[in-house]
Amino acid sequence: MMSPTPHTARPRHLLDFQEWTPERLTALLDNADTMLQVLDRPVKKVPALQGQTICTAFFENSTRTRTSFELAARRMSADVFTFAAGSSSVSKGESLRDTVEVLTQYKVDAYVVRHHASGAAHLVARYTGKPVINAGDGRRAHPTQALLDAYTIRQEYGSLEGKKVTIIGDVRHSRVARSNAELLPKLGAQVTLCGPATLLPADLAALPGVTVTSDPREAVRGAHAVMALRLQQERMSGGYLSSLQEYADTYQVNEKLMGEAESGAIVLHPGPMNRDLEISTEAADGPRSRILRQVENGQAIRMSVLYHLLVGRE
Amino acid sequence: MMSPTPHTARPRHLLDFQEWTPERLTALLDNADTMLQVLDRPVKKVPALQGQTICTAFFENSTRTRTSFELAARRMSADVFTFAAGSSSVSKGESLRDTVEVLTQYKVDAYVVRHHASGAAHLVARYTGKPVINAGDGRRAHPTQALLDAYTIRQEYGSLEGKKVTIIGDVRHSRVARSNAELLPKLGAQVTLCGPATLLPADLAALPGVTVTSDPREAVRGAHAVMALRLQQERMSGGYLSSLQEYADTYQVNEKLMGEAESGAIVLHPGPMNRDLEISTEAADGPRSRILRQVENGQAIRMSVLYHLLVGRE
Amino acid sequence: MMSPTPHTARPRHLLDFQEWTPERLTALLDNADTMLQVLDRPVKKVPALQGQTICTAFFENSTRTRTSFELAARRMSADVFTFAAGSSSVSKGESLRDTVEVLTQYKVDAYVVRHHASGAAHLVARYTGKPVINAGDGRRAHPTQALLDAYTIRQEYGSLEGKKVTIIGDVRHSRVARSNAELLPKLGAQVTLCGPATLLPADLAALPGVTVTSDPREAVRGAHAVMALRLQQERMSGGYLSSLQEYADTYQVNEKLMGEAESGAIVLHPGPMNRDLEISTEAADGPRSRILRQVENGQAIRMSVLYHLLVGRE
Structure with missing residues (x-):
């Protein structure tokens, strides 16, 4: 149903925009148009991420951003699980690295990370081989x-x-x-x-x-x-x-x-x-x-980002 | 699989019983019989709400009622997401109206609302174009x-x-x-x-x-x-x-x-x-x-209400 | 896709190992090999538990164990709902028995129970007719x-x-x-x-x-x-x-x-x-x-246990 621009050397993560060329950013925005059309249908769901598991790892509270990502992932038929730091081993003093290594063993296909410390998403990306989307790290990037x-x-x-x-x-x-x-x-x-x-x-x-x-x-x-x-x-x-x-x-x-x-x-x-x-x-x-349009567009953009990072790679 | 009574001028919401005629209420109870049969099958799932997203917006804690609604929705193949006020923008001082307008942009197909203030579900219904089910508002209605x-x-x-x-x-x-x-x-x-x-x-x-x-x-x-x-x-x-x-x-x-x-x-x-x-x-x-029969019936009733409000409308 | 060893007189629950013979335990471990293969596929999902609902009833916090069980169940296409005691009737003083009897009315197909009291999973097994998996009870068993x-x-x-x-x-x-x-x-x-x-x-x-x-x-x-x-x-x-x-x-x-x-x-x-x-x-x-291999194996084992307790029974 979606016909994404063919890509070469796509960035593996969305941590900030350093590795993203204007052409690729434009392709992301273009794909969001397709996603908005999906959101306008009576059945707002496509099978693009069927059988994939997305972990939303939120070490800092954010109902809005988390919900937007979770709905985006589920509308692409992914399974989503939330790793909320409050009720987790992190509160028992486990290091971010140990946490990520454990999550990796759960066979997660991609991570959405929110953390109070600048650079945390980069660390997660270093510890896992899977795509990481930065959903806000400290004052650094969103x-x-x-x-x-x-x-x-x-x-x-x-x-x-x-x-x-x-x-x-x-x-x-x-x-x-x-x-x-x-x-x-x-x-x-x-x-x-x-x-x-x-x-x-x-x-x-x-x-x-x-x-x-x-x-x-x-x-x-x-x-x-x-x-x-x-x-x-x-x-x-x-x-x-x-x-x-x-x-x-x-x-x-x-x-x-x-x-x-x-x-x-x-x-x-x-x-x-x-x-x-x-x-x-x-x-x-x-x-x-x-302002309300931004919220709607946020879902289309997040669907587009997930698609870009997860679909059609070798 | 379900053959609901054909309806004209169905109420859009279930906030209280003001707009509900005895005939329509009886139709709701009749449909619950069908739903109970679904719950007796080995595979307790029907595709009636496939691709629809139900938001359970609980501004007051209630594991039981929330669980009953969530299972009812999922047994009809809907996607469900919980908006729990405790961990949300509401605790940052956002107004109910702003919250609902944001949720609406997430393309929610129906709301289940529990709130400590009488009349809250009516407010949500006013702010959104989508069906609202009152899951308890203050001392007013359930x-x-x-x-x-x-x-x-x-x-x-x-x-x-x-x-x-x-x-x-x-x-x-x-x-x-x-x-x-x-x-x-x-x-x-x-x-x-x-x-x-x-x-x-x-x-x-x-x-x-x-x-x-x-x-x-x-x-x-x-x-x-x-x-x-x-x-x-x-x-x-x-x-x-x-x-x-x-x-x-x-x-x-x-x-x-x-x-x-x-x-x-x-x-x-x-x-x-x-x-x-x-x-x-x-x-x-x-x-x-x-008392236990009530719990079982609660699920059938909630499936019936969701069906009534969401299926077969123009 | 899975060819489990044919079983007779399979234990109904996994509370501890009292009812489990070495042969049956070995069959559990053998099946985990098949599950590991599922986890190595690009689409890590099988339809074995489609339409079944698993309740993870956690009366004690444990993000890791709960996540491992929930992913295991979802990878077998079950619906999972978490009953977290903190936000529930239990905190209103409801007894374990009343809670389980209510959950049973929700038509749950199996329970995964974590509780701070030794013997709690046995009690749950006594109150419900459905399979119970002990996910840790006091100092007793895991x-x-x-x-x-x-x-x-x-x-x-x-x-x-x-x-x-x-x-x-x-x-x-x-x-x-x-x-x-x-x-x-x-x-x-x-x-x-x-x-x-x-x-x-x-x-x-x-x-x-x-x-x-x-x-x-x-x-x-x-x-x-x-x-x-x-x-x-x-x-x-x-x-x-x-x-x-x-x-x-x-x-x-x-x-x-x-x-x-x-x-x-x-x-x-x-x-x-x-x-x-x-x-x-x-x-x-x-x-x-x-240590990381243990986490990965944990998911395969939990899939195998769910399969054993839920699939292919009369």
Whole structure:
């Protein structure tokens, strides 16, 4: 039913975008179109991964991301099992390596890994011979989120070429911002990262195609897409912010700030939202919002990634 | 394999019984007969919901009810995923509406909702276009429990017409009592609600076919079925009861109290039981008890409800 | 696809090895060979248990064992549902008997039971008419672990006949040690149990084919397989050990101690390991180690046990 682009030298894992060429990333997004069609059918299921077992290894809680991956895998007829660290040997002090080696003996065909430590998915990939998908590691990367963001923008404009994408909020602690800053320029977009100086690491300005600013109006000016990041309210205690109200007054994505953007500009948010903190309810629910579309696209993207990594290899 | 009664204007949801006519309720119970036959086969599985995804959204813990629904759905070949609020965005402060809108983007085909707030299932139904089954909302309703109670009584007597059903215990806090008081009179039965005055809201006496009394012997006199409600021991601290022993002495469903009922009267309990508190072990395990039968019927009823709401619609 | 040995009077349950003859145990191990072949295929799934429902009832946490059973069951195309006691009626004070009777009404086809109380699996077997597999009950038994240990040793030597198997560590609290002491002699092996006197119950010496000693060098001398048991660090508070360091100095399974064993002797551990406490990292990861092989074999053994108890009965 699916006719994927023929591939040579496909990356074995999706840890970040280092090994992924623009051509291959484009093929991933193209395949997601096919997957969206599957999701529109009355019977939303294809036999592509029949008899394969996917392990979602979540060392950090995330119902949304886990559910999205699990449904994606099951819609491709895979068996899925969740390895939740809370109730596992990990809480008995077992090392990540021992855990992965045990999971490998269960004959898992691919791993989806979420971990609080940056680089954990890379470690898992080193310990197992099977494909690993990074579902978020520390502040480092969350590549499927960036892919669904790119896909949502491309859906709107047909291409990312020459588009300005602005990401506003706690950039410092955000793997979403980091993965987008890595991915979007590869696909031809310009990325502007914006937030209070305390939450805006200067080193990101060194990335190709990335601009950094603390001025939200300048950041949003001429943007085709504006993404508000979730503000972890725990940040207050870290001394990063003086008050939530002050943050909202300056950096909230709302109709007023969107007035600076391109006329048809869209609003994105990785969820879950703190309404009326980093984003106004008006912007979240208004005609510019593609926030629910992002969730839908997330499933298509994850199906496409699983297909790419698992089907049609020698 | 199943030949359901042809339906017109079927209710879209099962939130309570307001939109359900006696004819349609009877069709639900009739279909449960077919489902019980499926459960008696060596291979207890039919393809009715193949390719459909059911979300059990449990914002309140209930292993029993959740398991019963999940097995019912899987025996009809649906994919099931559990959204457990404890480990989810809800605990990050996301609103019920945002949660439901996200779940909707996952292309869920139906929801089974348990929530501590009365009316929550109605809200979910408003936010999603898909069928919603109320698996218990606050003190308000637990319609599949009432249906399985009705089905169990009908199995015994062939019909509910003219039967007297007595429900004893903490009526005030019981969605089971409330749903039965709504359902059973629609099917021709008389309902008597009984408990200590502090646990017996007077307004229920206004319902058609419902009588309210604090006298257990009067309540049970001539009854065809007697249901003991689970006593939440937390109630003690609320000042509703002076002592558990005093409660048991007066309101426990036991052989002595059952002496007042019809000779073939049956004993019901929604489970889990506090043995020798609201029900004696003798009554729970004796020949009158249909308590385990209720559990079995619960699965058939839930299969029937899923079938009604999901199969054969335009 | 599988051609099991024809069986007469097969035991209904796997609670311990009392009802299992050496012939039948050997048949179990032989069938595991077939299952290992299934696990080596690209599509690791057979239809043997299609339409059957397995309940993994875990009243005590164990991600590893539960996962191994669940994958085994799903690879035979069974439906699996987990009854986790933590979130269940059991925490509302329901008795084990009531819980099992409810589960039985769900039309479960077999139970896998883990419980902190010795004898719990036997109780479950008494309350249900369906096959029960003991996945660990208190200190009493963990028969599938012993079977996978036996299978791993047999894989190495072709047979257990005349082999010396040494088990070192907290024998007192170990259901793994107890099950191996019951199983291995039935298959022709000699078992030596070794540990500090406080952790070594003398009564086990009365078992046929079992020797007990506190001297690790004597225990390992001439052994074909040496198993280190996990040391529960909680034991320190019970006054069983004066210090972990002292324990490690004397009883750690490491290269030096293995120098006493047969030249090709293998190292086993039921996992998860406390590296460099009861076992050295060198021994755990070295060429003698069969610890990861044990995990792989565990799945084949559990598939074989499910097949034995569920397929081809009248």
